[in-house]
Amino acid sequence: MSRSAAEAPEQHRAAPASNPAIVVRGLEKSFGEVRAVRGVDFEVETGEVFGFLGPNGAGKTTTINMCCTLTTPSGGTATVAGHDVVRERDDVRRNIGLVFQETTLDGYLTAEQNLRLHAELYGVQSSLVQARMRQVMEMVGLWERKDSPVRTFSGGMKRRLEIARGLMHSPRVLFLDEPTIGLDPQTRRSIWDYIRTLKESEEITIFMTTHYMDEAEWCDRIAIMDQGVIVALDSPAALKAQVGADRIRIETDDDEAAIAALLERFEIEAVISEGAVTFRIPSGEAFVPRLFEQLGVPIRSVSVSRPTLDDVFMSHTGSSIRDVEESGSSDRNKIMMQVMSGGGRR
Amino acid sequence: MSTTIEPRSAATADRGGAPSEIVRVHVPQRSFASELRAIKIVWKRELIRYRSDRIRIATTLVQPLLFLFVLGSGLQTLSAASTHGVDLKTFIYPGILCISVMFTAMFSAASIVWDREFGFLREMMVAPVRRSSIVIGKCLGGATVASFQGVIVLCLAGLVHVPYAPTLILGVFALQVLLAFAITAFGVMVAARITQMQSFMGVMQMVVMPMFFISGALFPVSGLPGWLAVLNRLDPLTYAVDPMRRLVFSHLHISPIARHILDPGVTWWSWHVPALLEAGIVVALGLVMLAIAIWEFSATD
Numbered sequence: 001m002s003r004s005a006a007e008a009p010e011q012h013r014a015a016p017a018s019n020p021a022i023v024v025r026g027l028e029k030s031f032g033e034v035r036a037v038r039g040v041d042f043e044v045e046t047g048e049v050f051g052f053l054g055p056n057g058a059g060k061t062t063t064i065n066m067c068c069t070l071t072t073p074s075g076g077t078a079t080v081a082g083h084d085v086v087r088e089r090d091d092v093r094r095n096i097g098l099v100f101q102e103t104t105l106d107g108y109l110t111a112e113q114n115l116r117l118h119a120e121l122y123g124v125q126s127s128l129v130q131a132r133m134r135q136v137m138e139m140v141g142l143w144e145r146k147d148s149p150v151r152t153f154s155g156g157m158k159r160r161l162e163i164a165r166g167l168m169h170s171p172r173v174l175f176l177d178e179p180t181i182g183l184d185p186q187t188r189r190s191i192w193d194y195i196r197t198l199k200e201s202e203e204i205t206i207f208m209t210t211h212y213m214d215e216a217e218w219c220d221r222i223a224i225m226d227q228g229v230i231v232a233l234d235s236p237a238a239l240k241a242q243v244g245a246d247r248i249r250i251e252t253d254d255d256e257a258a259i260a261a262l263l264e265r266f267e268i269e270a271v272i273s274e275g276a277v278t279f280r281i282p283s284g285e286a287f288v289p290r291l292f293e294q295l296g297v298p299i300r301s302v303s304v305s306r307p308t309l310d311d312v313f314m315s316h317t318g319s320s321i322r323d324v325e326e327s328g329s330s331d332r333n334k335i336m337m338q339v340m341s342g343g344g345r346r
Numbered sequence: 347m348s349t350t351i352e353p354r355s356a357a358t359a360d361r362g363g364a365p366s367e368i369v370r371v372h373v374p375q376r377s378f379a380s381e382l383r384a385i386k387i388v389w390k391r392e393l394i395r396y397r398s399d400r401i402r403i404a405t406t407l408v409q410p411l412l413f414l415f416v417l418g419s420g421l422q423t424l425s426a427a428s429t430h431g432v433d434l435k436t437f438i439y440p441g442i443l444c445i446s447v448m449f450t451a452m453f454s455a456a457s458i459v460w461d462r463e464f465g466f467l468r469e470m471m472v473a474p475v476r477r478s479s480i481v482i483g484k485c486l487g488g489a490t491v492a493s494f495q496g497v498i499v500l501c502l503a504g505l506v507h508v509p510y511a512p513t514l515i516l517g518v519f520a521l522q523v524l525l526a527f528a529i530t531a532f533g534v535m536v537a538a539r540i541t542q543m544q545s546f547m548g549v550m551q552m553v554v555m556p557m558f559f560i561s562g563a564l565f566p567v568s569g570l571p572g573w574l575a576v577l578n579r580l581d582p583l584t585y586a587v588d589p590m591r592r593l594v595f596s597h598l599h600i601s602p603i604a605r606h607i608l609d610p611g612v613t614w615w616s617w618h619v620p621a622l623l624e625a626g627i628v629v630a631l632g633l634v635m636l637a638i639a640i641w642e643f644s645a646t647d
């Protein structure tokens with residue numbers, strides 16, 4: 001990749017790779033009393049897959065809407081693809097692709113009609129529309145279904161088509177708001193395959209939000225958001241390394257004795273959780289041999305697990321992302337019902 | 347830059363036999379031409395949707411027949427004496443044409459409410475085009491669909507003894523296009539504020555039905571009780587029905603007394619309002635409502 005880029009005559013290449021695709025400074029948004037976003041700062045590098053992770057109501061959609069000119073910020077600035085989102089709205093719009101949390105396809109039109117309409121609306125050269133359309137639809141595996149009305153598509157197909165549509169005009173930045181919400185695990189997985197393929201095949205920056213922890217792992221870097229502020233920002237591996245401790249679960253013949261021995265010999269406080277002795281320690285795998293040697297209580301099984309992003313979220317906010325979701329569950333049910341009824345009526 | 351083609355690794359390129367190059371396109375700067383194109387696209391979409399909606403097409407065909415023949419024939423039995431030999435169906439023909447166009451225009455405008463509900467409005471709102479282009483495209487699209495309806499009713503003219511004279515057909519066609527545009531603009535203006543389909547339909551019915559009954563679509567506009575005469579002159583639809591009726595009656599061979607009673611023309615303090623001014627009122631109202639609709643849509647996030 002870097003070789004072919006070096007060989008090609010590249011005088012017109014727009015920006016050096018170090019130029020960030022998105023720069024956000026002190027961005028704020030209030031809806032009356034509700035302070036949805038309370039001053040966030042971050043930069044997204046060109047070519048990166050950048051994720052926003054946080055529970056429902058954290059302010060992810062509001063942030064994305066401000067970056068893509070749909071909502072006017074109450075304070076702060078945001079630059080996308082080198083253009084200010086307030087003063088150069090049209091320039092931003094020409095350079096971004098969008099996939100919203102709710103579907104925005106026209107169910108009465110065919111897949112092809114939806115994409116053509118989009119290309120025309122963006123003024124894509126008509127000589128290239130056919131080739132580009134074929135390319136993006138093949139990428140998401142929908143080329144064979146191009147003549148079907150979109151209302152006959154499943155939720156996953158619609159989402160894939162929306163990703164294809166968002167790419168029709170070769171945007172420099174693609175925004176995806178909860179691209180996998182309401183989809184089954186297998187479809188979620190395939191959507192992620194498309195996003196990773198995309199990153200490799202097109203020179204594009206991807207900014208996406210999710211409240212599924214496991215998905216955030218796919219991003220190059222993530223920002224963890226809670227109640228309108230970014231509480232942590234780094235690569236998933238680095239964030240987990242910050243938490244440090246791995247989690248070790250052991251099954252023993254005598255749990256009480258094991259807990260006492262752990263405290264006495266290693267100064268580790270362990271608890272019984274879900275029927276096994278559980279404790280946290282940095283570099284857990286390296287600790288396991290010492291555990292067998294020195295514990296003095298027969299061990300039947302050991303499992304070592306790395307910190308998850310939920311542990312990261314918990315270490316920064318004091319509560320688990322699932323707990324936050326549960327407490328806001330009425331809100332969440334509402335969203336799910338919208339998704340479902342929207343799908344049913346189409 | 348816009349057509350850069352780069353070789354790709356086999357791993358990503360071979361998916362589904364895709365061509366091995368990235369087709370890179372380019373979005374041009376906004377211009378007057380791009381706005382015109384946006385208007386055309388939004389307009390075209392209305393037509394594509396209408397064409398694929400069989401129920402709506404069927405309604406389009408059946409509704410005027412119902413109005414004209416069931417209502418017209420039914421009332422004829424009551425009123426044979428007072429229409430001075432003129433078929434009642436002929437008399438109410440311009441009114442029926444107007445109401446058909448109005449209903450269709452109303453449903454066309456409703457599509458903007460559906461678009462919002464199903465999210466498609468957003469897809470249009472984030473495109474690098476002006477909101478005004480989208481609103482104008484919507485109004486023109488709705489007006490075009492509603493005009494189809496008018497054309498269908500125009501085709502039925504012979505069945506109710508209205509002659510197919512070129513000036514009459516052209517005049518009525520032009521008038522109904524203006525009406526279709528004005529009503530769609532009204533609907534789009536309402537839709538900017540009212541985001542629920544049921545409320546939208548409620549408001550439209552509440553406005554359109556009284557407008558229809560007061561307009562003189564079903565009765566002559568002279569010799570009305572004072573309060574009704576005032577309401578009639580305030581009703582915008584009056585100024586669409588009246589010139590149409592004048593056009594139709596000018597092509598009929600009927601007694602002067604029948605003409606005088608059935609087609610008295612709209613008066614303001616006993617001044618006969620010219621047909622061109624009446625058409626101008628309809629256009630002006632349409633433009634004002636279009637302007638309000640554009641303003642409202644531009645002001646929202």
Ligand SMILES: Nc1ncnc2c1ncn2[C@@H]1O[C@H](COP(=O)(O)OP(=O)(O)O)[C@@H](O)[C@H]1O
Nearest residue numbers: 031034036054055056057058059060061062063
């Ligand atoms: N248009 C709006 N009007 C009022 N409050 C809003 C609006 N949009 C979002 N909010 C509020 O802002 C907060 C953040 O919402 P949102 O950005 O949608 O969160 P997320 O996408 O992370 O779930 C929530 O408390 C939500 O109720």
Ligand SMILES: [Mg+2]
Nearest residue numbers: 060061101178
């Ligand atoms: Mg959201």
